[in-house]
Amino acid sequence: MLAPVKPDERERLRAQAIDIHALYTAHWHYLVRLAVLLVDDIASAEDVVQDAFVALHRRSADLRDPDAALGYLRTSVVNQARSVLRRRHTVRKHLKVAEPEATAPADHDVLLRDEHRAALRAVNSLPRHQREVLVLRYWSGLSEREIAEALGITAGSVKSAASRGLAALHKVLGGES
Structure with a gap:
């Protein structure tokens, strides 16, 4: 750039x-x-x-x-x-x-439902590379090409990390979406 x-x-x-x-x-x-x-x-x-x-x-x-x-x-x-x-x-x-x-704010637990906290814990437990790809893809809404540019990796690596990260999340969260 x-x-x-x-x-x-x-x-x-x-x-x-x-x-x-x-x-x-x-x-x-x-x-x-x-x-x-x-x-x-x-x-x-x-x-x-x-x-x-x-x-x-x-x-x-x-x-x-x-x-x-x-x-x-x-x-x-x-x-x-x-x-x-x-x-x-x-x-x-x-x-x-x-x-x-x-220390979390007093209303933190009220604002985040149990499944959100579980999902955040699961995402935080992922390896750095997978966590970055999933955050950029699903939270930031970036395309595979944009993620590859942001992280300095290939589009294939983005696909692989996303697939592995989603599989790990699926396993940890028990198949809930």
């Missing part, structure tokens, strides 16, 4: 500059919800999304197609979420101390 831009081309592209404020207003909630599904922590998810917007701002002049900005943000959120999870794993491994559990 990002490629070096020649200096004379840079001026032409500035004319079609990316409206980051409009992107932020329109897609911030969506991207935070996506990040929460990947990192399972609202504060970290908000940080991930904020970092993605900062990266877009820094590299906006290098983005050849302003229409690709949302795809860039989505890919950035997925990659940042992976980094957060890697850092957590490393900290836990070396310090042998688990992070304290975040």
Whole structure:
């Protein structure tokens, strides 16, 4: 998506500059919800999304197609979420101390029905690759091609991960849909 831009081309592209404020207003909630599904922590998810917007701002002049900005943000959120999870794993491994559990809001149990909590637990128990594919496919509604671009994998890998993830969910949830 990002490629070096020649200096004379840079001026032409500035004319079609990316409206980051409009992107932020329109897609911030969506991207935070996506990040929460990947990192399972609202504060970290908000940080991930904020970092993605900062990266877009820094590299906006290098983005050849302003229409690709949302795809860039989505890919950035997925990659940042992976980094957060890697850092957590490393900290836990070396310090042998688990992070304290975040306290859910008082109305959390009322808002989420039992089957939703079971489904979320099942999705969170999937391997990272399968979880990312299923979240991008069924929650974000992306096509296989878009998922492949966001994750940097082939469409065949997307199909395989989705199939294996769905089979694992079917097994854990006892065939309920």
